[in-house]
Amino acid sequence: MKFKPLIVSACLVFVPLGVTAAPSTGDKLFTLAGSGSSDKDLDNNQFNVSFDVGQYMTDQTAVGIRQSAGAADLGDDSSWTGATRVFADYHFGRADMQPFLGANIGGIYGDGVDETFFAGPEFGLKYYMKRETYLSVQAEYQVFFDNSNDVENNYDNGAFVYSAGLGINF
Template identity: 50%
Template sequence: MNTIKKFSLVLFTSAALIPVYSQAQGMQSHSMGPHQGDREFSLSGTGTSSKDFDNSSFGVSADVGWYLSDRTVAGVRQSISYADIEGEDISDDFWNGSTRGYIDYHFGSNAARPFVGASLGGIYGDGVKDTGTAGLEAGLKYYVLDSTYILARAEYQFLFDSGSSANDNFDDGAWAYVFGIGFNY
């Protein structure tokens, strides 16, 4: 079984187990969504492949956060990505990682909760220069159970080596998109 298939199996198995745990926790919950002092965990993924599956990439992101209020969460996000690229002059595998702190503000109190936020951290790996990264993000959490949600997030990330290069590199950023599942506990 190749690496991509193994990783996909682990990712989907983990995602399938989270709602089971969350449903058990939701039975003890007092209302939908988080409250000050609650924590959250989410697991998100992203990926692409060419039509022949000879050029593929995938990534996973795990978030652990703490609710500072019913609407504000601060936490740590770890992302890992893998790319298998084949071409005339190259045939290589690349692993990259990113560790970032984040803070998000959520709107509303219904099942659909849009949010905006920011992140700051670093990226490292085979296919990138080890450097700092900062970004703005927006997304939506949709609660399917009292403490379980599906998540869609878009981040605009830019790289920097120093404070002055952060300002210069903002226009040269990149978008990152993820879709996942999470729960409050």
């Protein structure tokens, strides 16, 4: 029984409760995210890194640019890819957990990819550890197109892109 207050206290240190996350109009944001994969022998490796730079146009709406770069070393073949897009996201609420919904449009390029445009919806969740620091998870659905007629035809052939990262508001 004497250790119970110590455990509760330690939990409060590692799990912040009631963080007031309230970016304001004009605040800027920066998020760094990454992912990777390898086979069991570490012979085939892929990794991807991306960053967002943006600004809050209102207390809950952020716009910005996202840049991604990836590399793959698949045995005898290696390649790189890149994607650049603009985004707009609406954040729901002003608590420590903030879901968001938005859209993006941009282009993909690199080795072994059909260089083309894409657009689509995105959604995610930011968990604020401090007022200005957050963890972010996000998913986007990319519909590829070379012209406006391709969008409807290619909607079912899109791709999901997932990311997790760390961000700051400043």
